[in-house]
Amino acid sequence: MNPFHIASIGSLFSTRRIQGLALAGALAASALSGIAIGADKVRVGMVSTLSGPPGALGIDMRDGFNLALKHLGGKLGGIPVELLVADDNFNPETGKQAVERFVKRDKVDFVTGIIYSNIMLAAGQAAFESGTPYVSANAGPSQYAGKDCNPWFVSAAWQNDSFHEAAGQHATNKGFKTVYLMAPNYPAGKDALTGFKRYYKGKVADEVYVRLGQLDFAAELAQLRAAKPEAVFVFFPGGMGVNFIKQYVAAGLAKDSTLILPGFSADQDIISAVGDSMLGLFNTAHWSPDLDNADNKRFMADFQTEYKRIPSVYAAQGYDTAMLMDAGVRGAKGKVENRAALMKAMKTVKARSVRGDYRIGANGYPVQNYYLRVIGKDAQGQIVNKTMGTIFANHADAYGKECKLK
Amino acid sequence: MTGILIIEQTLNGLQFGLMLFLLAAGLTLVFGIMDMINLAHGSLYMLGAYLMASLAAATGSFLLGLVLAVLATGAIGAVLEFMLLRRLYERDHLSQVLATFALILIANESVRMLWGPQQMMLNAPAALAGPVELLPGMPYPAYRLAVIAVGLVVAAALYLLVTRTRMGMRVRAGASNREMAQAMGVDIRRLFTVVFAIGAMLCAVAGAMLGPLLAVQIGMGEEILILAFVVIVIGGIGSIRGALVGALLVGMADTAGRAFLPILFRAFLPPEYASGIGPGLASIMIYLIMAGVLFWKPQGLFPARG
Numbered sequence: 001m002n003p004f005h006i007a008s009i010g011s012l013f014s015t016r017r018i019q020g021l022a023l024a025g026a027l028a029a030s031a032l033s034g035i036a037i038g039a040d041k042v043r044v045g046m047v048s049t050l051s052g053p054p055g056a057l058g059i060d061m062r063d064g065f066n067l068a069l070k071h072l073g074g075k076l077g078g079i080p081v082e083l084l085v086a087d088d089n090f091n092p093e094t095g096k097q098a099v100e101r102f103v104k105r106d107k108v109d110f111v112t113g114i115i116y117s118n119i120m121l122a123a124g125q126a127a128f129e130s131g132t133p134y135v136s137a138n139a140g141p142s143q144y145a146g147k148d149c150n151p152w153f154v155s156a157a158w159q160n161d162s163f164h165e166a167a168g169q170h171a172t173n174k175g176f177k178t179v180y181l182m183a184p185n186y187p188a189g190k191d192a193l194t195g196f197k198r199y200y201k202g203k204v205a206d207e208v209y210v211r212l213g214q215l216d217f218a219a220e221l222a223q224l225r226a227a228k229p230e231a232v233f234v235f236f237p238g239g240m241g242v243n244f245i246k247q248y249v250a251a252g253l254a255k256d257s258t259l260i261l262p263g264f265s266a267d268q269d270i271i272s273a274v275g276d277s278m279l280g281l282f283n284t285a286h287w288s289p290d291l292d293n294a295d296n297k298r299f300m301a302d303f304q305t306e307y308k309r310i311p312s313v314y315a316a317q318g319y320d321t322a323m324l325m326d327a328g329v330r331g332a333k334g335k336v337e338n339r340a341a342l343m344k345a346m347k348t349v350k351a352r353s354v355r356g357d358y359r360i361g362a363n364g365y366p367v368q369n370y371y372l373r374v375i376g377k378d379a380q381g382q383i384v385n386k387t388m389g390t391i392f393a394n395h396a397d398a399y400g401k402e403c404k405l406k
Numbered sequence: 407m408t409g410i411l412i413i414e415q416t417l418n419g420l421q422f423g424l425m426l427f428l429l430a431a432g433l434t435l436v437f438g439i440m441d442m443i444n445l446a447h448g449s450l451y452m453l454g455a456y457l458m459a460s461l462a463a464a465t466g467s468f469l470l471g472l473v474l475a476v477l478a479t480g481a482i483g484a485v486l487e488f489m490l491l492r493r494l495y496e497r498d499h500l501s502q503v504l505a506t507f508a509l510i511l512i513a514n515e516s517v518r519m520l521w522g523p524q525q526m527m528l529n530a531p532a533a534l535a536g537p538v539e540l541l542p543g544m545p546y547p548a549y550r551l552a553v554i555a556v557g558l559v560v561a562a563a564l565y566l567l568v569t570r571t572r573m574g575m576r577v578r579a580g581a582s583n584r585e586m587a588q589a590m591g592v593d594i595r596r597l598f599t600v601v602f603a604i605g606a607m608l609c610a611v612a613g614a615m616l617g618p619l620l621a622v623q624i625g626m627g628e629e630i631l632i633l634a635f636v637v638i639v640i641g642g643i644g645s646i647r648g649a650l651v652g653a654l655l656v657g658m659a660d661t662a663g664r665a666f667l668p669i670l671f672r673a674f675l676p677p678e679y680a681s682g683i684g685p686g687l688a689s690i691m692i693y694l695i696m697a698g699v700l701f702w703k704p705q706g707l708f709p710a711r712g
Contacts (some may be wrong), residue, residue, distance in 0.1 A: 049521060052523050052524075055523075056524070146530040185591055198639040207670065215619075215620045215621050216422070216619055218421070218422075218550065218619075218661070219418055219661050219664040219665040220664070220665075222411060222414040222415050222418060222665060223411070223665060223669075225411075225414070226408075226410070226411045239525060239621050239623075242621075243619075243620070243621065246529075246618075247547070247595060247619070248537075249536075250530070250535055250536065250537065250548075250549060251537055251545065251546070251547050252536065252537030252545035252547075272526060273527075277535075347538075
């Protein structure tokens with residue numbers, strides 16, 4: 001008897017099954033959303049994580065993207081759009097196959113949608129090799145920002161480190177003398193703390209890495225209490241973050257040490273899971289529900305009417321991704337078959353955005369503002385993020401200078 | 407300061423250990439008395455947590471939800487034993503492993519169909535959501551204290567049940583020599599159903615109490631099942647006392663490893679290695695303890711069979 005194999009066999013089984021369902025779902029989605037007539041159309045292939053607990057982000061991103069298409073009258077740059085959707089099941093190999101299918105069989109004009117950086121790194125090459133523009137709606141690995149930057153990659157979101165850098169700058173601005181850092185022991189966790197330390201000038205009280213997927217933080221929180229830091233910065237994605245914040249508050253640490261979070265750990269998906277305990281927490285992002293611009297107001301109102309929930313930052317990114325593609329097609333005068341022109345236009349033409357004005361740097365990553373946000377109640381009593389101030393204005397990522405692209 | 411830290415970590419270890427005990431107690435009884443390997447034990451833990459999350463939300467009361475979830479899981483356990491598992495007692499261990507592994511897959515997919523793939527929200531009751539000041543300068547989460555209290559009460563009740571009641575006597579008789587107990591007129595079939603139901607109820611208590619601390623999600627039972635097996639191997643198969651000692655040992659070793667090994671390694675390693683090695687070694691430590699026990703006392707610390 002060997003109980004140690006249960007988990008792996010079990011997950012193998014369920015992955016297979018979901019794959020089948022996802023395929024059926026993707027086929028149905030592409031059949032339903034095929035609004036194109038004739039050859040004169042733009043085809044967009046969206047590969048995203050849409051099922052299981054990690055799928056909440058992808059679903060928000062997709063819905064934001066669809067809302068933008070609706071606002072654009074089902075067109076990108078005036079040309080009818082055909083959207084193909086595939087679920088990567090949170091699996092790099094599945095994501096890679098989906099991208100390959102889109103660029104080889106469906107000959108899409110844009111690929112987009114990947115949420116998680118590990119999937120992005122596995123799947124990106126397939127789009128780049130075929131010379132298909134990849135417009136990132138979320139994942140922004142440092143590998144694509146620095147010396148391995150790619151002419152076919154452009155992001156409508158951010159580089160992975162940016163929220164953490166803004167959090168570090170915030171800790172410096174507030175004059176925190178000691179900050180305690182925690183993250184899961186995997187590449188994005190280490191990048192997060194590196195990003196924070198890049199702009200934090202005080203003393204690091206301690207730097208703790210836990211196993212990815214750990215849900216009980218009792219032992220770590222006791223250590224944290226003993227260290228008595230002025231502030232705590234953590235990056236825990238998804239369910240880890242939900243549990244950490246709940247347990248942090250339950251342990252009575254909130255009054256001793258100020259918790260600083262990157263926007264990923266304090267956005268609508270986490271707020272809806274944790275609830276009132278999140279009130280008053282500070283976090284950083286490039287977008288906030290209350291940003292004062294016409295596009296954002298329309299986005300906030302229509303998203304809530306359409307999907308009956310408050311949009312997250314991922315929904316905002318999905319929306320802006322479609323807007324960036326729209327700007328690209330317009331800039332290329334509708335000649336979508338000229339992929340180089342599409343890329344050039346996306347990097348130069350000003351795109352509409354719910355975050356306000358931004359531009360794309362030479363490495364394909366945005367140069368934009370990052371804001372300090374605090375979680376509070378809005379006029380209707382819903383718990384949402386509110387903008388407290390600008391931490392970085394026109395901030396570019398740290399890797400761009402190693403990129404040789406012009 | 408360090409004194410407080412040690413007390414706090416001991417409480418954390420105790421809390422984890424007691425919950426492991428609830429799982430291991432049912433497992434060790436089923437394994438010891440019926441000679442049955444039940445891999446689906448973790449699925450009962452998952453079912454307990456899901457029922458708890460639904461019932462607590464439906465009734466609006468944590469306590470009522472807990473009682474109902476425990477009873478419902480116990481009933482599911484009894485039905486499972488009656489319908490399926492009793493046909494497996496006479497088969498070899500391989501058939502039991504295959505059949506109960508199938509149960510894991512069925513349970514996971516059933517939960518996916520009934521509750522959906524997203525994890526369920528289960529929050530601690532509002533009165534226990536905050537900290538309490540145990541000692542001056544040492545606040546501790548009230549809910550974790552409640553978990554410890556529930557664990558201690560259930561452990562005491564189980565101890566009394568096994569050592570002081572007629573049913574407990576039969577259970578012990580069945581664990582130490584099944585044929586002899588049968589020959590002396592113990593209705594083994596009914597006893598098995600009752601024992602299995604009790605095991606399922608203990609699972610539900612653990613699942614319901616850990617739900618707010620961990621996450622109520624598909625597959626939550628498999629990870630913890632492995633630890634429960636380690637516990638009963640350390641404690642001695644069939645022994646409740648062994649399960650308690652083994653569970654506390656594993657709980658303490660895991661917490662201490664996560665808490666103190668990184669500090670130790672940080673003295674001479676950069677932090678990203680130190681805090682990676684610490685938890686890694688802590689999880690190995692559990693298996694080292696198991697290996698040591700198997701080497702010196704192959705029957706476990708408190709063997710049930712003489």
